[in-house]
Amino acid sequence: MTEHQVINPLSIGTDYEALAARFRPIFQRIAAGAVEREQSRSLPYEPIQWLKEAGFGAARVPVEYGGGGASLPQLFELLIELAEADSNVPQALRGHFAFAEDRLNSPPGPGRDLWFKRFVEGDIAGNAWTEIGSVAIGDVITKVSPDGDRWRLNGEKFYSTGSIFSDWIDVYAQRSDTGGDVIAAVRTRQPGIVQSDDWDGFGQRTTGSGSSRFIEAEVDAENIIDFATRFKYQTAFYQLVLLATLAGIGRAALRDVAHQVRERKRIYSHGNAQRVSEDSQVQQVVGEVAAWVYAAEASALKAAQPAQRAYLARFSGDEALERAANVAAEIESAKAQVVVSELIQRATTALFNALGASDVREGKSLDRHWRNARTVSSHNPVIYKARIVGDWAINGTEPPFVWQIGNGPQHKI
Known part of the structure; x- marks a missing residue:
């Protein structure tokens, strides 16, 4: 047994307030x-650089290696706080934390130490x-080939x-020699990579979710990773980042509606008080938003516990x-997705009931909360997650741990 196999510190959690205090400014x-x-x-190049310089990307790395040592619930709590500040940023870091989690799950050794x-x-x-173009489901057109x-x-x-913000890209590809599915961890800054900011969704506009083209891009041999070794709770992990993002959107929406109500001077003649902030019906709306956001955040953090296990x-x-732990991670993240997606979309719509027509002006950008929540909620279709949870509850059918998207089979006429 080697020294690296004996010494295997894990990230079991740390003092959350001390960790968060590093990043809150x-x-x-x-x-x-x-x-x-x-x-x-405007893409958040500068904000992401601030986070990089502060070591935010190493929040899950064990403290013995100089990282934050955060547990998964603590990581997602941090991401909720970050999403309250700007929900685009945690989603932009989703791929990073997933790749880092895979390295945390890899066998101890010099390769892991280097990462x-x-x-x-x-x-x-x-x-x-995700492949571009007319690709049949299950096909991988992106190829990685040996070259010396x-x-x-x-x-x-x-x-x-x-x-577009990263130093490395976690690329799902297929080996040209064996046909095996792999992860190619490729250095971003090289001539063989062309990146485009061509994401045109109505929400989450600055996540850098555009296209990447690889043209004879170089990959070091040690960075070709067999996909079969990928950490098993990855689908749950990706969903948990989105749940944290949604909870943060909810917190931002609550913050903004409370502020707007506090500052509002104009009232309606058929309202209930001389000040909007004292109007009982307006207070009810804000209270409901607060309750929905509370439930969403609690669900997101509870759903993260099985992933840590x-x-x-x-x-x-x-x-x-x-x-059993991997099944629980997938099922509980799916349950939370069904609930949190609905709660935050409801909250980001209802907030306008506490305000007036002037608050839909583009200058306030309050609509961004709903647009962002709706966009995040469109990932990993929630209807399928509800079915998977139901099938598990009724029949004990294990959830899929990996799934793909692509064109279905052509029907013959």
């Missing part, structure tokens, strides 16, 4: 520019998995969220325990 700076970035559609060092020094990873002691990556991806079970040597 940065969150405040990010929040200060959020509306302007929304209105000008931990990179994360602590500020490196972040983007994401590029290195590999070459060729293909094109969309929804490459956060990659799955991470710990990965190194337990108990396959049955690990499988």
Whole structure:
């Protein structure tokens, strides 16, 4: 047994308030520019650089390696705070934290140590998995081919969220020699990679979720990772980032509606008080928004607990325990998705009931909360997650841990 196999510190959690205190001043700076970035559609290069320099991308790295040592619930609590400041930023970092989580789940050794060092020094990873064009479901057109002691990556991806800000890109590809599915961790800053900010959704406009093209991009041999080794609770993890983003959107919406009501001078003749802030019906609306946001945040954080158990079970040597933890992580994140998506969309719509027609002006950008929530809620269709949860509750059918998207089979006429 090697030293690296013996020494395997895990990220089991830390003092959350001390950890969060490191980043809250940065969150405040990010929040200060959020509306302007929304209105000008300016990508958050500077905010993400602030986070990199502060070591935010290493929040999950064990403290023994210089990271934050955060548990998964603590990571998602941080992401909720960040999403309250600007919901685009945690989604832009979604690919990074997923890739970092995969490295946390990899066997101890020099390779993992090197990635931990990179994360602590500020490196972040983007994401590029979804094929572009007329691709049948299950097909992977992006190929990685051996070329001497290195590999070459060729293909094109969309929804490459956060990659435009990143130092590395977590690319889902297929080996040209064996046909095996792999992750190619490719350095971003090289001539063989072309990135485009061509995401045109009505919400989450500045996540950097555009396309990436790989043209003979170089990949080091040690950064070709067998996809079969990918951490098993990855689908739950990706969803949990979105749940944290939604909860943060809700907190921002509550913050803004409370502020607008407090500051509002104009009242209606058929209202209930001399001041809007004292109008009982307006107070009820804001109270309902607060309750929905509270429930959404509580659901998101509770759903993160099984994922932490799955991470710990990965190194337990108990396959049955690990499988049960992975199932729980997927099922509970799906349950939370069904509830949180509805609650935050409801909250970001209802807030306008406490305000007036002047509050729909573009200058206030209050509509961004609903647009962002609706966009985030469109990921990983919630109807399928509800069915999966129901099938588990009724029949004990295990959820899918990996799924794909693409064209269905053509029907013959």
